[in-house]
Amino acid sequence: xxxxxxxxxxxxxxxxxxxxxxxxxxxxxxxxxxxxxxxxxxxxxxxxxxxxxxxxxxxxxxxxxxxxxxxxxxxxxxxxxxxxxxxxxxxxxxxxxxxxxxxxxxxxxxxxxxxxxxxxxxxxxxxxxxxxxxxxxxxxxxxxxxxxxxxxxxxxxxxxxxxxxxxxxxxxxxxxxxxxxxxxxxxxxxxxxxxxxxxxxxxxxxxxxxxxxxxxxxxxxxxxxxxxxxxxxxxxxxxxxxxxxxxxxxxxxxxxxxxxxxxxxxxxxxxxxxxxxxxxxxxxxxxxxxxxxxxxxxxxxxxxxxxxxxxxxxxxxxxxxxxxxxxxxxxxxxxxxxxxxxxxxxxxxxxxxxxxxxxxxxxxxxxxxxxxxxxxxxxxxxxxxxxxxxxxxxxxxxxxxxxxxxxxxxxxxxxxxxxxxxxxxxxxxxxxxxxxxxxxxx
Amino acid sequence: xxxxxxxxxxxxxxxxxxxxxxxxxxxxxxxxxxxxxxxxxxxxxxxxxxxxxxxxxxxxxxxxxxxxxxxxxxxxxxxxxxxxxxxxxxxxxxxxxxxxxxxxxxxxxxxxxxxxxxxxxxxxxxxxxxxxxxxxxxxxxxxxxxxxxxxxxxxxxxxxxxxxxxxxxxxxxxxxxxxxxxxxxxxxxxxxxxxxxxxxxxxxxxxxxxxxxxxxxxxxxxxxxxxxxxxxxxxxxxxxxxxxxxxxxxxxxxxxxxxxxxxxxxxxxxxxxxxxxxxxxxxxxxxxxxxxxxxxxxxxxxxxxxxxxxxxxxxxxxxxxxxxxxxxxxxxxxxxxxxxxxxxxxxxxxxxxxxxxxxxxxxxxxxxxxxxxxxxxxxxxxxxxxxxxxxxxxxxxxxxxxxxxxxxxxxxxxxxxxxxxxxxxxxxxxxxxxxxxxxxxxxxxxxxxxxxxxxxxxxxxxxxxxxx
Numbered sequence: 001x002x003x004x005x006x007x008x009x010x011x012x013x014x015x016x017x018x019x020x021x022x023x024x025x026x027x028x029x030x031x032x033x034x035x036x037x038x039x040x041x042x043x044x045x046x047x048x049x050x051x052x053x054x055x056x057x058x059x060x061x062x063x064x065x066x067x068x069x070x071x072x073x074x075x076x077x078x079x080x081x082x083x084x085x086x087x088x089x090x091x092x093x094x095x096x097x098x099x100x101x102x103x104x105x106x107x108x109x110x111x112x113x114x115x116x117x118x119x120x121x122x123x124x125x126x127x128x129x130x131x132x133x134x135x136x137x138x139x140x141x142x143x144x145x146x147x148x149x150x151x152x153x154x155x156x157x158x159x160x161x162x163x164x165x166x167x168x169x170x171x172x173x174x175x176x177x178x179x180x181x182x183x184x185x186x187x188x189x190x191x192x193x194x195x196x197x198x199x200x201x202x203x204x205x206x207x208x209x210x211x212x213x214x215x216x217x218x219x220x221x222x223x224x225x226x227x228x229x230x231x232x233x234x235x236x237x238x239x240x241x242x243x244x245x246x247x248x249x250x251x252x253x254x255x256x257x258x259x260x261x262x263x264x265x266x267x268x269x270x271x272x273x274x275x276x277x278x279x280x281x282x283x284x285x286x287x288x289x290x291x292x293x294x295x296x297x298x299x300x301x302x303x304x305x306x307x308x309x310x311x312x313x314x315x316x317x318x319x320x321x322x323x324x325x326x327x328x329x330x331x332x333x334x335x336x337x338x339x340x341x342x343x344x345x346x347x348x349x350x351x352x353x354x355x356x357x358x359x360x361x362x363x364x365x366x367x368x369x370x371x372x373x374x375x376x377x378x379x380x381x382x383x384x385x386x387x388x389x390x391x392x393x394x395x396x397x398x399x400x401x402x403x404x405x406x407x408x409x410x411x412x413x414x415x416x417x418x419x420x421x422x423x424x425x426x427x428x429x430x431x432x433x434x435x436x437x438x439x440x441x442x
Numbered sequence: 443x444x445x446x447x448x449x450x451x452x453x454x455x456x457x458x459x460x461x462x463x464x465x466x467x468x469x470x471x472x473x474x475x476x477x478x479x480x481x482x483x484x485x486x487x488x489x490x491x492x493x494x495x496x497x498x499x500x501x502x503x504x505x506x507x508x509x510x511x512x513x514x515x516x517x518x519x520x521x522x523x524x525x526x527x528x529x530x531x532x533x534x535x536x537x538x539x540x541x542x543x544x545x546x547x548x549x550x551x552x553x554x555x556x557x558x559x560x561x562x563x564x565x566x567x568x569x570x571x572x573x574x575x576x577x578x579x580x581x582x583x584x585x586x587x588x589x590x591x592x593x594x595x596x597x598x599x600x601x602x603x604x605x606x607x608x609x610x611x612x613x614x615x616x617x618x619x620x621x622x623x624x625x626x627x628x629x630x631x632x633x634x635x636x637x638x639x640x641x642x643x644x645x646x647x648x649x650x651x652x653x654x655x656x657x658x659x660x661x662x663x664x665x666x667x668x669x670x671x672x673x674x675x676x677x678x679x680x681x682x683x684x685x686x687x688x689x690x691x692x693x694x695x696x697x698x699x700x701x702x703x704x705x706x707x708x709x710x711x712x713x714x715x716x717x718x719x720x721x722x723x724x725x726x727x728x729x730x731x732x733x734x735x736x737x738x739x740x741x742x743x744x745x746x747x748x749x750x751x752x753x754x755x756x757x758x759x760x761x762x763x764x765x766x767x768x769x770x771x772x773x774x775x776x777x778x779x780x781x782x783x784x785x786x787x788x789x790x791x792x793x794x795x796x797x798x799x800x801x802x803x804x805x806x807x808x809x810x811x812x813x814x815x816x817x818x819x820x821x822x823x824x825x826x827x828x829x830x831x832x833x834x835x836x837x838x839x840x841x842x843x844x845x846x847x848x849x850x851x852x853x854x855x856x857x858x859x860x861x862x863x864x865x866x867x868x869x870x871x872x873x874x875x876x877x878x879x880x881x882x883x884x885x886x887x888x889x890x891x892x893x894x895x896x897x898x899x900x901x902x903x904x905x906x907x908x909x910x
Contacts, residue, residue: 096672097641103667103710105659107703148695210876240839269841291832291840320836325569325767327806327833329774332746333532340530362835364895365763372897373817375573377565380759388735392742392764396771399746411735419739422690429687434656434721438582438608442545442723442755 109149113343117141118312119154120352122199122285123233124260129283132259133231136198138316138403139352144339145401146423156398156420158405158413159199159235160191161358164214164222165206170367172386173408184222185229192230195410196417201235201264202226207248208239216244216251223252227259235262235287235406242270250278257282262354265289265318268300276308286310287354289318292330294338298348305348312351316404321355323363324393331355332400339401353397354404357416360393361386361408387411395419443527444504448472454501455485456494462486475505477534477777478527508705510713511538512650512676514578514628514751515604521577523678523750524714529705532776539773541577541751542741542765543606545720547584548594555594559601561757567766568817570809574766580630580753581618583609588617596621606630606652606753612639619647628652628751630716631680637665644674652716656682657692659699659711667710678751679711683718685725685740693717694743701748714750717741723755734761741765746772781831782808786855790821794864797907799892799899800825800851801871802843804833811896818900823863827851834873845880852885859887867909871896 119140124130136157142150166181176195180187184202191197204219206212223236236252238245249263253275263279264287266272279286288304290296297319304310319338322331335353342349360366366389371379379385390412394405398420407413421427445451451472458468463484465471474480482501488494511525525537544562546555559579566573579598583591591609595618598605605627607618615629631654632640644651653669655661659681666677681696697715704712722737734756741752741761745768754765781803789812801811803826815822827848829837837843848868852859859866866887870877872894881889888909893902 097638097645097668099668100637100664101668101671103660103663105663105699105703105711107699107706107708146691146694147698242841267840291836322833322836324764324771326810327804328768329771329776330780332771333530333776336530337532364897365767368895368897371568372814372900373568375566375817376568378759379763384731384758384760385763388738388760388764391735391739392768395739395742396746396768399743415735415739419743422687423694423743425688425691427687429689430726431687431689432685432721432724432726434682434684434718434724437718437721437724438610439584439586440724442720 110143113143113149115142115343115345115347115350117339117342117352118315118350120285120313120316122235122260122262122316124258124283128260130259131227131231132233134233135260136233141339141343141401143343144336145399152424154403155424155426156403156405156417157198158407158417159201160195160197160410160413161201161203161406161408162187162191162226163203163205164219165212167205169408170361170386172367172383173361176410185225188226188230188234192232195413197232197413199233199235199262199404200226200230201237201262201406203237203239204248204252205237205239207244208241209244210241211239216248219248220251220255223255227256233261234259235264237264242267246271246274249275253278253282253284256284260284262287262316264354266300266304268296268303272300272303273308276304276310279314280308280310285314285316287316287318288351290320292320292322292327292334294319294334294341294349297338298346301348301351315351316354317349317351318354318356321357321359321393321397323360323366324389324396325365326363328393328396332396335397335400335402352403353401355394355397355402355406357390357394357397357405357412358408360390360412363389365389387415391415391419398423443476443478443507446476448476451475451501451505454497454504456487456491458487460487475501478507478537507537508707508712509701509750510675510677512628512678512714514541514606514626514650516624516626517602519575519577519603520626521604521751526701526705526750529702531772535775535777536773538750540745540749540769541604542762542769543578543580543604543751543753544576544757545580545582545608545753545755546594546598547582548587548591549585550594552597555597556601558757559598559603563601563603565757565762567763568813569767569770570806571813574770576762576766578604578606580606580608583607583611583614583618586611586614588614592617592621595627599625604628608753610636612636612643615640615643619643619649623647626650628678630654632665632669634661634665637668641669641672641674644669644676645672650676650678652678652680654680654682656680657684657689657696659696662700663711666713670710677713678716679713680716680718683721683740683744685721685736690740694747697744697748715748717744717749717752719744720753720755731760734758737761738764742768745769779805779831781805781828782826784826784828784851784854786852786857787812787824787826789815789824790819792821792823794862795908796822796863797865797869797903798823798825798859798863798867799869799871800827800848801896802827802829802832802834802837804829804831804837807833811899814896814899820900820903823857825851825855825857834871838874838876843874843877845877845884848877848881849884859885865909 117139120138121135123132123135125132137154140153162184164184180190188200191200206214207219238248262285266275266286267289288300319334322328338349366386387409394416455468463471488498507525507527509524509526514521521541522538528534562576565576591614599622607627608630629651631652633654653665684690684693719737719740727733738761784803829842832842868887869890869892875891878889
């Protein structure tokens with residue numbers, strides 16, 4: 001049986017000893033301290049949780065008892081066994097590592113994050129006057145993504161690319177789409193039904209005068225086909241030709257009237273006003289695209305709002321995505337800075353962000369059979385390199401603050417959704433006991 | 443660090459402008475101290491003269507990074523971790539790239555063990571003028587047998603990489619330390635059950651040690667504080683790394699909170715943090731590629747958000763390559779310029795018959811092209827066109843790379859294709875193919891479209907050069 005020591009007895013016992021560590025501690029009354037199990041199974045961590053003061057006292061007594069061989073507690077079987085004290089591990093005799101010094105962890109939220117990111121919906125359902133089966137909502141954050149300071153209202157969304165013509169793609173990507181590449185509608189359907197796309201993006205690349213010079217009218221027809229084929233919200237992209245894109249996107253916007261598509265993109269080097277005008281006239285959102293330059297992003301957003309009267313809930317930013325190993329450091333930091341500035345109140349930057357994550361496939365590591373440099377270690381099979389390159393590129397930007405991901409490989413889409421939704425907090429999983437990871441077979 | 447302006451650092455300097463440090467003035471040197479590109483030891487008078495001793499000590503205290511820097515291992519490949527002063531890389535830069543340690547078990551066959559350790563040691567990936575490497579070996583005491591563990595440590599130690607000893611059994615850790623006394627391994631780990639014994643080992647052998655408390659920051663801080671008070675300085679924190687669901691979200695939150703507290707001045711928890719992405723392999727993912735992917739995903743999350751050192755399992759290139767690149771990405775100093783000087787560069791000793799290429803002055807693009815060409819022994823002219831530091835594809839799309847810009851670059855470099863070459867031919871990046879016609883008109887030269895990726899230049903040259 002464990003013995004019980006009364007505080008008064010303990011105080012008497014040690015009254016002639018100079019115990020620095022007890023200075024300042026006032027002991028009043030006849031508190032009983034259970035020393036049951038001390039020395040044996042005493043759990044100082046538990047004691048720490050029970051309360052700092054109690055723990056300190058309990059530990060002092062445990063230590064003092066140890067030093068003086070007091071026959072109290074220690075879970076020693078039988079009474080009167082002063083010899084039990086030395087049985088404590090010799091380590092205890094060392095001067096410094098005797099007792100846990102309890103500490104409470106605490107950290108404040110970030111006070112400067114005062115401003116909420118604008119919520120921007122994409123897609124009109126029948127209730128909104130469109131024909132989409134659902135609407136996706138981007139933005140609304142009050143903290144960096146997945147941070148505990150404030151709940152994140154909307155999860156990340158993935159839109160999978162569709163092109164309006166057959167084109168050269170990395171082998172690992174192409175084998176997923178080879179059967180639908182001649183039919184944008186079928187391609188879009190596959191993205192939604194088979195690969196779980198939240199949205200699709202139709203890229204009207206054939207309109208480039210140097211590619212097929214498809215007319216705006218024909219491009220608009222493709223958009224109609226895609227809208228017929230799927231009922232998710234869609235983004236509409238041009239070819240990147242600054243002269244033709246405004247014409248193509250205006251025609252596409254008209255064809256998609258009332259569907260609240262994301263028109264990609266307005267930029268400073270083309271007629272952004274024409275694109276903004278078409279977006280407003282036909283009820284769409286505008287993607288505001290700049291190249292790794294926060295100040296240019298502010299300028300373009302300002303122009304869209306002030307010159308073109310685009311309402312705040314229709315602007316999404318694409319500050320440019322560079323692939324892992326090819327400038328992701330700039331893309332990452334650019335997005336993180338934009339998001340931090342927005343949270344701290346820069347009203348020209350408080351918009352959701354979109355990433356052309358597909359750019360990851362431009363990195364040679366994602367598609368090349370082997371390293372062009374002889375001194376490199378083996379790069380291994382490329383079919384596994386590509387998707388993880390796209391995942392890591394996208395995931396990095398998700399952590400920096402990006403909301404919408406334009407992606408290509410089905411495996412990348414699945415993994416990016418899994419991790420972003422895990423950090424978002426919506427993935428339930430059987431708890432894993434990691435206590436024995438050292439011995440676990442892997 | 444506790445101060446943030448050169449003026450505050452200047453107060454502690456000799457203020458003689460002796461220039462022995464290489465800077466013209468003490469104020470200039472003070473700026474270097476504040477941006478951490480210089481150290482107090484670079485100032486000879488401050489270090490040598492007794493009268494400055496007090497100031498030096500105080501200055502060192504003020505300049506010490508918020509997060510403790512810890513060294514693991516010895517020699518050329520010793521791994522430094524921690525040492526950070528900011529929560530976001532653009533505020534200064536992150537120091538000491540996240541270190542990747544890969545696991546081995548003490549119950550592996552000796553040949554397999556040695557092969558794996560050598561693979562870890564030799565793995566490399568060339569990147570912008572140097573090699574990215576893996577960092578160390580985590581030896582797991584799966585056997586829980588001190589003799590077996592010591593035998594494995596002995597084998598691993600021969601390779602010379604930094605080591606982590608993984609066991610919660612102090613007797614096992616001690617056996618390892620006995621055979622690797624001068625190797626400065628990291629002990630994993632002290633927890634609520636063994637902290638006294640493991641703490642004693644850290645003190646006795648003077649090695650860094652991990653304190654571990656899964657998903658319990660009070661307990662973690664309690665252990666760290668206890669160790670610090672006992673005189674242990676090199677502490678690493680393990681808040682546990684759960685591989686899925688709410689557990690992983692909690693882990694992410696723990697990393698954020700610990701680092702925020704540390705940077706904001708809570709010295710009791712201002713230590714490097716360890717992540718264990720290899721717990722991905724305990725999450726019940728059957729297919730090994732998917733498990734490896736998930737491990738890389740976890741590694742990525744904690745490379746970005748404050749993991750300073752991690753233990754990983756998959757050595758597949760599709761795991762190691764993205765992991766190494768992401769650590770490089772996050773820890774690259776954002777203050778270094780993004781572009782190279784525009785102009786004409788020589789690769790080897792080119793003459794009038796050598797091919798002429800151009801690329802943009804975005805540093806990554808330029809160095810990638812340059813290394814692809816030079817590593818394959820191609821002698822040529824390489825023009826870096828000033829595109830405001832934007833890569834080829836993006837600058838063509840964005841209008842920073844046009845035929846006029848290329849012409850201007852040639853003129854500025856004083857290079858004339860007609861007189862400085864015998865072939866009057868320019869090879870352009872495949873990603874700038876749409877400029878071909880324009881360029882022919884603007885330059886009055888033959889313009890050939892090169893490959894989309896500079897890694898394919900050697901094959902392209904073989905087939906297409908000299909021009910017929």
